[in-house]
Amino acid sequence: MLYLRVLAAALLLSPVALAQDDLSALFEKDTVRREPVIATFKSTRIINGQSNETLAKGDLDFRVAHRFGDIGGADGGSKTFFGMDNSTDIRIAFEYGITDRLTAGISRAKGSGNHAQLYEAMGKFKVLQQTMDNRMPVGVTLFGNAVVTAMKSSTDEADASYFGNFSHRMSYTGQAVITRKFGNMLSLAVLPTYIHRNRVAFMDMNDMFALGLGGRLRFSNRVALVVDYFLPFRDQAGRDYFEGRGMKFYNPLGVGVEIETGGHVFHLNFTNSTATLENQFIPETTSTWMDGQFRWGFNISRRFSLGR
Numbered sequence: 001m002l003y004l005r006v007l008a009a010a011l012l013l014s015p016v017a018l019a020q021d022d023l024s025a026l027f028e029k030d031t032v033r034r035e036p037v038i039a040t041f042k043s044t045r046i047i048n049g050q051s052n053e054t055l056a057k058g059d060l061d062f063r064v065a066h067r068f069g070d071i072g073g074a075d076g077g078s079k080t081f082f083g084m085d086n087s088t089d090i091r092i093a094f095e096y097g098i099t100d101r102l103t104a105g106i107s108r109a110k111g112s113g114n115h116a117q118l119y120e121a122m123g124k125f126k127v128l129q130q131t132m133d134n135r136m137p138v139g140v141t142l143f144g145n146a147v148v149t150a151m152k153s154s155t156d157e158a159d160a161s162y163f164g165n166f167s168h169r170m171s172y173t174g175q176a177v178i179t180r181k182f183g184n185m186l187s188l189a190v191l192p193t194y195i196h197r198n199r200v201a202f203m204d205m206n207d208m209f210a211l212g213l214g215g216r217l218r219f220s221n222r223v224a225l226v227v228d229y230f231l232p233f234r235d236q237a238g239r240d241y242f243e244g245r246g247m248k249f250y251n252p253l254g255v256g257v258e259i260e261t262g263g264h265v266f267h268l269n270f271t272n273s274t275a276t277l278e279n280q281f282i283p284e285t286t287s288t289w290m291d292g293q294f295r296w297g298f299n300i301s302r303r304f305s306l307g308r
Contacts (some may be wrong), residue, residue: 036129040139040181041189042224043265043301044095044103044124046214047254048273048281049191049228052141052179054126055097058307061105064300065091065276067112072292083295088112088274093120101126112275113284114160114201115149115169120277122146130180143175147279160201168199171279175212189214193230195282203241209233210282216258224258226267230282252285256297267299 041051069086070076089112095105109118122145130139153163179189191212214228256269275281287293
């Protein structure tokens with residue numbers, strides 16, 4: 001009799017237990033699907049442009065970016081060891097993760113173009129994260145900076161480096177970084193950009209819009225191909241004016257290899273851009289790949305975990 005009672009209880013409880021197991025599995029599966037996609041890019045920068053990535057809370061990122069001289073063309077070749085003897089720009093930066101979504105940083109750049117001796121304050125905020133279930137198909141991060149030049153003012157009031165007041169030394173960038181990761185191999189980015197420069201050369205633009213494109217193609221767990229490109233929208237009158245005086249602007253293109261090792265991310269890249277900050281390399285690139293005016297460059301990132 002006791003055996004029959006136990007058997008009956010087991011038969012009655014089995015469907016309930018199975019239903020609970022199925023429900024738990026469903027919730028676990030749904031939780032996995034809603035998890036955010038991680039490591040769309042391995043670094044906070046693609047090459048020249050920003051990625052969607054921000055630092056984890058309490059992480060400090062020490063970054064060095066270097067651009068050498070022209071590999072070919074009139075200023076390159078063996079006489080400059082293919083640009084290695086020259087340096088067009090150097091940037092040293094510290095960036096800190098205030099939260100997992102908010103990063104702030106400061107940097108000092110040599111500068112390349114109309115202004116030199118540049119100091120930057122920047123911030124990035126991760127607004128949206130792509131999810132595994134594609135309910136959120138893209139990631140969106142907002143980037144902004146303010147840059148001031150400490151160089152000595154020109155005495156020529158018509159010069160772009162003449163600063164009648166302090167505000168003339170300032171420039172700003174606002175950018176949205178829209179990304180999507182396709183599986184484990186490919187990540188793409190679109191970067192609508194706005195740049196304002198308080199002081200520019202005659203017939204140049206104080207306000208400029210640009211569209212950036214970027215990508216990362218993974219070859220292995222530690223090696224990937226990275227590329228970015230920017231299309232500045234410059235008015236035709238300004239373009240014609242500068243071309244009539246022998247100055248032509250080009251769209252910055254960077255191609256590189258990304259290597260991750262331990263806490264380091266290393267980029268070995270080639271780009272026609274001479275500058276490292278958006279405020280300069282988007283509106284002021286005057287060198288072209290077609291004439292050998294591209295250069296070796298590298299970005300090094302070293303992260304430290306603080307306060308954990």
